Amino acid sequence: MTREEAIKGDAISRQTVKDKYEERLVNNLKDKDRGIDLSKYAEEPYKAFCEFMDSIPPINSQEPRTGHWIVKTYSTKMNDTYYGYECDQCHKEYNLRTNYCPSCGAKMVEPQESEG
Numbered sequence: 001m002t003r004e005e006a007i008k009g010d011a012i013s014r015q016t017v018k019d020k021y022e023e024r025l026v027n028n029l030k031d032k033d034r035g036i037d038l039s040k041y042a043e044e045p046y047k048a049f050c051e052f053m054d055s056i057p058p059i060n061s062q063e064p065r066t067g068h069w070i071v072k073t074y075s076t077k078m079n080d081t082y083y084g085y086e087c088d089q090c091h092k093e094y095n096l097r098t099n100y101c102p103s104c105g106a107k108m109v110e111p112q113e114s115e116g
């Protein structure tokens, strides 16, 4: 698994992302060499970013909802084959399998073997 695949559907702390974003904003608005400090202007974009972050549905780590990827196969006119992966919980489709569904947050597991 590449790093890109590994981080695509992972779970991270919402507060950490907000803190890192604020830190970056403030640093970009300061120029120590020229004695410029415009960090007071970080407040508005930081607030907007927090509202955006809070609009993303949480993944409840206490009771993880699980699902699995439904593999779809497509053929182009040139007879190339490509794959799509549909979440069995929310039915959104992606071109990459991730550990968690980016849409509904379900933890993706292997489909259950039929019993018996």
Ligand SMILES: [Zn+2]
Binding pocket: 067, 087, 088, 089, 090, 091, 092, 101, 102, 103, 104, 105, 106
């Ligand atoms: Zn989903």
